[in-house]
Amino acid sequence: MPFIKRDPTGQIAALFREEVVEATEYLPPTHPEVQAFFGTMAGNSNETNGSSVAEFRPDMMQSDLAMIRVYEDLIDILISKHVVVLTDFPPAAQEKLMRRKRLRSSFSNLTEALEITDEDGII
Template structure:
């Protein structure tokens, strides 16, 4: 069982293992509100992870451009992942460019 805290609109904002001042309402693990909250939280984390990955890639690129880091300084697995993502981004960017007409916008 889980204890939940809700906001003024009735949406779950936190889950606790034990009842406390903020969370007196007990829900079963398969309660629809609890499932929705966990799914939304997972989506938020996934979005945040994606954004953070892009920031890390940009930092690595800046460090390499400033000769503070060589790609070969990184473990082989990290090198492969970075190069793979860079290649994928480039391919996607080129593909999207084919859909854009500079005079009319998206084709």
């Protein structure tokens, strides 16, 4: 998330968790346009414990993103210890887990390829 749908003026009109026909453009949750959209949705007049919902959203979103990684790692541990098997999950969840695992693996390989060590003599 989020895939975005823009209105005729180019502003974000809607956010979608998954890509759909009308929303194929992806922006990271921390992108200023996405943050502005959340602020517009929440409105600056909604008060929660003395601070506006719009101010609270970015912190909550960062926390959600960090927790997603924890959940991924937890699922990997449970699968490796044979507590659950991938096929215990619904097909849509299996697909998302495998796609995420491939994505993380590709970034891991890229990071290793770009690593510079003293042994290489590259500075």
